[in-house]
Amino acid sequence: MSTAAEQTDLLPGQNLAHLLPPSWKQVIPTWFAEDTPSYDWAGFVVGEEEQDAILWGKSGGVVAGVPFFDEIFKYVDCTVEWLVPEGTVIPDGAKTKVAVVRGKARDLLLGERVGLNLLARASGIATVSRRFRDLAREEGWGGVIAGTRKTTPGFRIVEKYGMIVGGIDPHRHDLSSMVMLKDNHIWAHGSITNAVKAVRRVAGFSLLVNVECQDFAEADEAIAAGANIVMLDNLVGAELHGAAKQLKDKWRGKREFLIETSGGIVEGSLTSRVGPDIDILSTSAVHQGTPHVDFSLKIQPRKK
Numbered sequence: 001m002s003t004a005a006e007q008t009d010l011l012p013g014q015n016l017a018h019l020l021p022p023s024w025k026q027v028i029p030t031w032f033a034e035d036t037p038s039y040d041w042a043g044f045v046v047g048e049e050e051q052d053a054i055l056w057g058k059s060g061g062v063v064a065g066v067p068f069f070d071e072i073f074k075y076v077d078c079t080v081e082w083l084v085p086e087g088t089v090i091p092d093g094a095k096t097k098v099a100v101v102r103g104k105a106r107d108l109l110l111g112e113r114v115g116l117n118l119l120a121r122a123s124g125i126a127t128v129s130r131r132f133r134d135l136a137r138e139e140g141w142g143g144v145i146a147g148t149r150k151t152t153p154g155f156r157i158v159e160k161y162g163m164i165v166g167g168i169d170p171h172r173h174d175l176s177s178m179v180m181l182k183d184n185h186i187w188a189h190g191s192i193t194n195a196v197k198a199v200r201r202v203a204g205f206s207l208l209v210n211v212e213c214q215d216f217a218e219a220d221e222a223i224a225a226g227a228n229i230v231m232l233d234n235l236v237g238a239e240l241h242g243a244a245k246q247l248k249d250k251w252r253g254k255r256e257f258l259i260e261t262s263g264g265i266v267e268g269s270l271t272s273r274v275g276p277d278i279d280i281l282s283t284s285a286v287h288q289g290t291p292h293v294d295f296s297l298k299i300q301p302r303k304k
Contacts, residue, residue: 016086016164017067024157028075031114046105053108053299055080055099055119060092061293062130064165065122068158069099072115078103087126087165090293098295105299112297121155122162123293129166129286132270136281141274146171146282148262159287171282179203180231182212192218196225210260216243223247223257229280234263237272244277 057063066086073080081100090096101108101115133145146169151159160170172178181195189195196209203209210229211222219230230247232240244259251257260280261273273281 016161019164020067020157020161025071027154028071031072031118032075032110035114036110040106040110043106043109046109048104048106050103051105051108051299053101053112053297054097055101056296056298057090057096057098057293058296059294060090061123061127062166063088063090063098063119063123063293064126064162065119065158068118068122068161069115072118073101073103073108073111076103076107076111078107078111089130101297108297108299116295116297118158119295120292122158122165123295124290125159125162125287126166127293128267128290129163129168132267132283132286133167135267135270136274139271139274141278143274143278144169144280145286146280147286148282148284149174150284150288163286166286168286169280179207179209180212181209183214186212192221193225196222196227200226216246219243219247219259220250223251223255227257229258229260231260231262231282235261236264236269240273241275241277244275248277 063084063086066082070080079102081102083097083099084090090098101111103111129145129147136143136145147160147163148171149156156173160173163170172180179199181192181199186192186195189198192211192213196211199209208228209226210231211219211225211227212231212233213219213222214233215235219232222230232243235243240261244261247257247259258279259277260282261278262282265273265281265283266285270281270283
């Protein structure tokens with residue numbers, strides 16, 4: 001794997017932390033309230049002497065979650081000096097110095113578990129996201145790998161951020177980000193055509209409309225009704241690629257739309273779902289059940 005800038009397609013000087021809204025910092029006190037709801041018994045022992053602590057990367061993966069880690073330790077009056085940039089791949093099988101955290105011993109230990117849990121989760125998502133994207137590129141496919149909205153409640157911004165650091169598309173961030181009409185929406189409204197027309201009247205021109213379809217006929221109806229994206233859900237093999245090609249051939253020069261494949265996509269089945277007529281591959285496998293990257297924070301022994 002190459003450098004962080006290449007992996008995330010950043011231009012020089014760009015910083016992913018600039019994507020984050022100011023409001024996300026409001027969650028930091030709630031994380032500490034959860035982890036230390038009452039007395040810090042062990043913190044009483046260590047006192048307030050200024051210390052350095054090394055952040056070690058202990059398993060291979062992509063480092064992600066830097067702005068969150070920084071803010072966690074800022075909350076307890078500590079500073080973080082990063083020795084590797086976000087997006088760096090740390091090697092497996094050896095300990096890697098990732099950062100130095102400085103502050104009072106008691107404060108370092110207050111932030112330790114909150115910071116490590118955050119970093120481990122974000123880095124795990126970035127690592128799997130990077131692997132999925134690289135697999136697709138190795139196949140010569142230039143489409144979009146995207147995550148899904150099946151994220152952890154209250155932790156979505158971290159998980160979506162991990163996907164971005166890993167180099168994939170985070171997909172929609174919430175129900176307001178894009179119109180997605182799934183099977184329940186269609187069944188509740190009566191038909192794909194009626195549902196698309198109804199939402200178009202209120203959503204305006206600025207929102208894309210994505211319609212979940214079970215086969216060629218449903219996708220064809222959705223495109224005719226004005227959908228921007230048709231999601232061929234749980235279609236595989238010849239049925240998937242045949243339907244995608246048929247749709248592109250039928251509507252070429254008449255309508256602009258994208259074809260998304262989704263449903264049950266894991267690392268082992270990814271390459272079978274990409275193809276010349278597929279534009280987007282969306283999967284929750286990049287963030288649900290992903291292994292964490294192992295980090296530890298070790299206060300340096302006092303010099304005698």
